[in-house]
Amino acid sequence: MRGTLALAFALASAPCLAAGPVISEFMASNVATLADEDGEFADWIELHNPEPVEVDLTGWHLTDNASQPLKWTLPAVALPAGGHLVVFASGKNRAAT
Numbered sequence: 178m179r180g181t182l183a184l185a186f187a188l189a190s191a192p193c194l195a196a197g198p199v200i201s202e203f204m205a206s207n208v209a210t211l212a213d214e215d216g217e218f219a220d221w222i223e224l225h226n227p228e229p230v231e232v233d234l235t236g237w238h239l240t241d242n243a244s245q246p247l248k249w250t251l252p253a254v255a256l257p258a259g260g261h262l263v264v265f266a267s268g269k270n271r272a273a274t
Contacts, residue, residue, distance in 0.1 A: 196227070196228060197226070197228065197232055198224045198225065198226050198232055198234065198237070198256055199224070199225055199227065200222055200223070200224060200225075201223050201224065201225035201261065202222075202223040203220070203221065203222045203223065204220055204221050205220050206220065207219060207220050207221060211263070213265045213267055213269075215269075217267065219265045219266055219267035219268075219269075220265070220266040220267075221263050221264060221265045221266060222239060222263070222264045222266060223261055223262070223263050223264075224256060224261065224262045224263075224264065225260070225261050226256040226257065226258060226259065226260050226261075227259070228258060228259075229258050229259075230258050231255050231256065231257050231258055231260075232255065232256045233253075233254075233255050233256075234251045234252075234253075234254050234255070234256055234262075235251075235252075235253040235254070236250075236251075237250075237251045238250050238251065239251065239264065249266075251264070
């Protein structure tokens with residue numbers, strides 16, 4: 178997902194929650210703000226969990242195309258209460274362990 182990120186990101190989930198994670202920040206056309214583990218500057222999306230409890234992101238997705246809501250599946254990861262997660266849109270298809 179190199180290049181300009183569309184503003185119409187969707188965070189989709191199979192279960193319906195009253196509230197949940199939000200996209201709190203994103204960087205499109207990243208050339209110097211935050212490097213990935215390879216030292217490359219891919220676009221990125223920051224997710225924030227404003228809830229007082231941990232949220233399991235297994236089965237959640239990110240997309241930049243409303244007709245493809247399941248475009249990028251998030252790895253099995255828990256987002257702690259009040260926590261943040263940066264997702265690089267590098268196309269490398271890997272998760273930090």
